[in-house]
Amino acid sequence: MDTILAMPILEMRGITKTFPGVNALDNVNLTVREGEIHAVVGENGAGKSTLMKVLSGVYPHGSYSGEIHYKGEERRFRDISDSEKLGIIIIHQELALVPLLSIAENIFLGNEPARNGVINWAESFARTKALLQKVGLKESPSALITNLGVGKQQLVEIAKALSKEVKLLILDEPTASLNESDSDALLNLLMEFRRQGISSILISHKLNEILKVADSVTILRDGATVDTLDCHKEEVNEDRIIRNMVGRELTDRYPKRDPKIGDPIFEVKNWHVFDAIHADKEKIKGVDFHVRKGEVVGIAGLMGAGRTELAMSIFGRAYGQNISGEVRMHGKPVDVSTIQKAMHNGIAYVTEDRKNYGLVLIDDIKHNVTLANLKGVSSNAVIDDGRELAVASKYRKDLNIRCSSVFQQTVNLSGGNQQKVVLSKWLFTEPEILILDEPTRGIDVGAKYEIYTIINALADSGKGVIVISSEMPELLGISDRIYVMNEGRFVAEMPAKEASQEKIMRAIMKSWED
């Protein structure tokens, strides 16, 4: 931006917000200039989402202390609609779409193009189509949200924001569930908005993206502003941001390990799965793969490649129908036809959708951690509270879960800490094979490192780990071997040492040509 003297569109001064037992924000300042992309970064639980909820009126005036100045005036928002009227639109970290309504209905929910209360469907569909094109989502406006993956739902949210008169767009980890090309498209969109004079606040744990587009960066740590950097005036790089975020030097992104790989312990042969709803649509078209003892296997692919479907169908047919194929553990065929049997045979699956499939949000950390292995904390079906507490406290410590206590409801945890709770739950089942579906989505660099360490420890103890991830650097960094999946097939296999992002993309491209 060359309008260096651009006025601030937003100034948040001395914002303090407490929850029972937690000081989420402590005297935070944030200044966003007109027409800039302002990044907000910080570890999980640093208070980023809370700050944005204060700004957008989710937490109304009076529930926090401090002042919000927007377009030169002090504002006291009572709810979201107050801030929306002034063009502040927030897209929350947890998506807020109505699952059984169509894309078009969701986009214009509460804002329907209507005359005398009669909705003009033709117009709303046409406008939806245009908006979907803008965000690069190839779906019909009448498609139901529930049939879309999280990634596509994110795009719908952005399209929804665009349908309003937006001056300041707040995106809370918008690219967390997007793959590279979709993320790029989104970032380009933001830059396009900047040209149109729309300011944005971007929260992300993907620092490379931030460096690509941000004009300034505000760093939060433990609920306080640590620093604000101007990307045009000073040298800003990932190391500098990380240092500020975690308060210390983080030399390596991926923990070192020398793998001791043994015989195959887990094999899947000729695996076929049909769509859960449309019985004639084949989702997984004959997949063969294996995992060796002590090995971390990555599965790369684009959104919709069928990786989650593959994992869930193996995990006790949690997805799909007419499933055929064979699963072997330690060379012997095993029955994985129900989730209980799959778990009994040592398979664990950590979902990509922690809110809907991973956690009982109204329940506390302790209960969530032990849910998949209640036997481990009970005798004769009677739960031993002390043992349960000890288990939960151990995982809280091991995985560094930030919470006021293990009695805290998981709904009140920050996204990254929720993920750690789900992970704890599955680690506590002591699996032979751990399948991780996007395990670091929405997780800060420090916590990622911790999770990689846990993965390594698991592999080193002779278990097998399967990692599904859309972040290719991560796959390259932690896997021993990588499978590339596309449109329900495994199209390539390579040792991680020989793999590169280009090679993976080439394999996908090639499979399309064939």
Place this chain on the structure above:
Amino acid sequence: MTHQAAAAEDTGSHSSLSRFIKSNIREYGMLLSLIVIMVFFQIMTNGTLFKPLNLTNLILQNSYIVIMALGMLLVIVAGHIDLSVGSVVGFVGAVAAVMMVQFHIHFIPTTIVCLILGGAIGAGQGYFIAYFKIPSFIVTLAGMLVFKGLALYILHGQSVGPFPKEFQLLSSGFLPNFLPGTFNSTSLLIGVAVTVLVIFFNFKDRQNQQKHSTAEEPFPFFIGRNILIAAGFIMFSYLLSSYKGLPNVLIVMFALIAAYAFITSSTTIGRRIYALGGNEKAARLSGIRTERLTFYTFMNMGVLAGLAGLIFAARLNTATPKAGLGFELDVIAAVFIGGASASGGVGKVIGAVIGAFIMGVMNNGMSILGIGIDLQQVIKGLVLLAAVCIDVYYKKKS
């Protein structure tokens, strides 16, 4: 121990005390409301409410609601509802009457058959709900019509009775007095023993919490609560003993309350039901057989409804086609007044029991005052609404 504990808690700041009150206001509030309502009616009825005779009646009248509330709590925590329980009460009572009065079958096999019948009804409905994924509201609405109709059918629209003496004892029997005197000292002794046991377990529980330093309840609160419980229990047993003693039903009811409180708070199956209601998908992916669990929850409800049917029939000493009419409303209301959430995953046995007693005391007190059934309904409805409003209000605040 008490001194140390008190000292340890005194170091806790005021904010933690106020936090505790805030997050537990609901439970204390419930207990307090029950006491306030009791005192209110005690005064309004010029002391009739707590007359031993009336107190005994109150318990007999309320027992089947409490027993069904235990099952309904599980159903509601699992995220469902059962509208059929009132009709099942009537139907099971009718079957019992036909078996004992018309076919002269002994009361023990009859009781067994009726409990199994209740379980089978619950299982049948649970099957459609769990495995065919038909909403429980619809399945049990159908059940409500079906069993009301069947009760009418097997009674040919008439009342059938009276029952054999031994069967009546289920509802009208009292614990016999083994000690001399007209005052039922045995009952009082048992009452005191149970009180001691309850207090003992409370203390053990707290000790356990302290061992893991998770005791949140400030010590004075803990002591106060226990004194209240002890005083209440002993007063009740004294009053009951001065009439005829502890009713048999009360003992059944108390055993069931204790069992269900234990199941919900301390067993794996209880935990799984909460998880199921809290997030069915996550529960399923955690290896919980959600369908089977739902099925069992309804089967359990059926057994308890069957038991309630027997108790109710024994109390009236006849089976009438109208038996059980509208019971489901009282039972469901009791559970919601007790703090359960309509969306599942939240609710406590003690809450449901207190809720049932709030309903019971109001029914009884208003009847004594001669308030018409019409106005009674209005008042009960408003109390339900108020209780749930308070719930929502505190949930928002915390």
